[in-house]
Amino acid sequence: MDAKRITLFVGHYGSGKTNIAVNYALRLAEAGRRVALADLDIVNPYFRSKDSLDDLTAAGVRLIASPYAGSNLDLPALPQEMYAVTDDKTLSAILDVGGDDRGALALGRLTPAILEENDFECLAVINRYRPLTGTPEETVGVLREIEGAGGVPITGLVNNSNLGRETTPDDVLSSVAYAEEVSRLTGLPVRMTTVEWGVYPLLSGKIPDLFPLDLQKKIE
Template identity: 40%
Template structure:
């Protein structure tokens, strides 16, 4: 679905799926093609991996970073921040949304449903088969349906993003992708692309010729890993 882009792209998935890293990489990829790209941080779940933590670095790369003021609490959003509305309504801006993990985070996204008519967006559910709640086909389907219910929006495609951080190898990716393929088949949804850390991208493209491979660079590091050389 890299050839079927919409102006608004929503990345959702459970905690640890890698959606924030993907949202950042996707926004930077879009910036190579479009003059105006905004990335919206709607993650109210994970305090360690939020787009807002990289705001300064991303703005240096000419990305517009939109962070909601204060702490959103589920659906109790008293007003739509004008900066988020600007991304949603300005046809000149390509918008990328990093949505908080699982159905709790997706509830915040549901507040914006009136601005997201069907067909105007792609909502990608990022699946990592190495994470506890998405290790199985049933787990992926259950989590995806919960996100759809909470956000009141429909998932357009899955993103295959199985990884174990720095310990990821091709066999881990292949095993996880097989599970995600089965889930996609049962859901009747496509897999938008396979996300792979850039050093493995060429090898995985050769081993999986039927699916687009999206190389990602590591931008987000946990506080305890900064300067450690572990990533």
């Protein structure tokens, strides 16, 4: 896999960042990289990368998370080990950033080092079926707020347009034009379109850079 040393996943609240970050980390580890996944989410006390700790550990991915992550202690705390992401240049680092501009604020202390090293990809996860990013224009507005708060320029888009378990191939296909319009408005490339494994065979070959995902554990 061709990846920069640091990959950041940012985006609107509930756009699917954590699920994609976990899948991406597992994929990089499969490809033989030494991977660390840093949970920088200070917004949402539920649905954290730590929910996938067993899978990550089994794949050899180091999870950098606050001891309070997933503990029900509703503290917006960052892990002290997070500086490993910028200090240890032998790591392939994945950053799971919290939602919206509020979540991106947590990047602040890492931003100077990330920019200085300049070996990063900052991917914005977008979903046209989320009500506050339903149009390309609204989406661009949210992305600008995130960049303003986090200070790391977005370098690419991840089209994660989905309706949860009800997602049909048509739902994904009809989101391609939306993602392309966001791309046109921002000048950012669509790096990948993510789909659940079940839908993947039906779309393979029809959409470029299709990235299949396992859905991480969620409450039914």
